[in-house]
Amino acid sequence: MIKSRKIKLLKWLAGISVILLMLGISAVTVFAAGDVSSAIESTWTSAQTQIKNVVNNVVFPAVDMILAILFFVKLATAYMDYRKHGQFEFTAPAILFGCLVFSLTAPLYIWTIL
Template identity: 60%
Template sequence: MKLKRILSVLCVALLLTCLFATNAYAAGSGDVAGAIQSTWNDASSQIKTVVNKVVFPAIDLVLAVFFFAKLGTAYFDYRKHGQFEWAAPAILFACLVFTLTAPLYIWSILGM
């Protein structure tokens, strides 16, 4: 019974894959590399915009939350043990500065 269910799900997935798959042809000349390059040239500005406006701010937010949380736990450890541990907050701060300034230079490194 379980085997029949798995086979039926696989058959449906295969059928949907065949139904919704399309062929991508290079324009009349058969120049596949040119088709890929033109697609990349069209999409690169959109990719750059999404990365600058969505990906980097999301990473910055996560790193900022981790930085302030680690700074708080380091402070409470300092109050408990009398020694402040700087390594983890310093690493998180350096990563935060790196990701905050990355959009300024990352695209010139990548050649975009």
């Protein structure tokens, strides 16, 4: 009985030591060379106009189109439900309309925030 406890203790200690050894081998210290924030800022300033053009001319119109389609589809289904049940559910169309207004006006002020 004492011998089996010693074997269990040795197996347990061996397992813990293997885990600690693997942790020590895989934990590599990484140091940043130089000032990282200035490198990020210089990259942003050089690519800022391209990013703005892509976002203003591609991303926002795509989001606007998707939201407009969803708004009109939801408005039509809400109207059909109104004709069927006599109760107009305006929550989902109102939320979609608010999101559409937000995304349509976002290019005017989003770049001053960022």
